Amino acid sequence: MTAPEGPAPWPAQWLRGVLDLAVLAVVARGETYGYRIGADLAALGLGVVKGGTLYPLLGRLEDAGDVTSTWREGDAGPGRKWYSITPAGRARLSGEGAQWRTFAHLTSDLVGEVTPTGGTR
Template sequence: MTTTGDSPAWPAQWLRGVLDLAVLAVVARGETYGYRIGADLAALGLGAVKGGTLYPLLARLEDAGDVTSTWREGESGPGRKWYAITPAGARRLSEEGAQWRTFAHLTSDLVHEVPTAGGTR
């Protein structure tokens, strides 16, 4: 694993597999906006998620009915699009989150069972 600044640079295929759920989990914590979602994901250890990845993902989540968005004028700066999770998004997070936890547990167990250099477990 490499790092970018203080954040790990996880393999892209790992992030693609979990980024929808990670974004839903961040939005489920309370209404938020795109830049803050990216900052929260980085702070949680997922690394930097570029806007070219994050904003299309948010649009797909909105199209799927998992989040809603509202435009708000900024108090001391530009306006922002704020996102909130919908009941359908909360259900998806719950169901797919449970599946992900099972998958991650199984994968972790499998990786820990990798034979040593001598060929024994």
């Protein structure tokens, strides 16, 4: 299943509910930087996450001890802040990820019960 095309394919409240975990999941794949995280989220179907949302979120994750960052000079351009997940971040991703999957299944089942005529299946 793929997301609809465009900058905001999902209602904002859905994305707000899962964005921390989605960012942790992307960082858990390997050390990366902010622009790449945003590009990966878009490529995965979550839509465009603007820098004004992404970078403060990364700061909060760092403050919470879920990610660490290091500054590196760029080879042919400006330097970048690279992010890595911490053991605490992996534990959060595992625990909250399991909770999210349960919540998503429950709501999917509930919404799936409603028919177009307003009754239930």
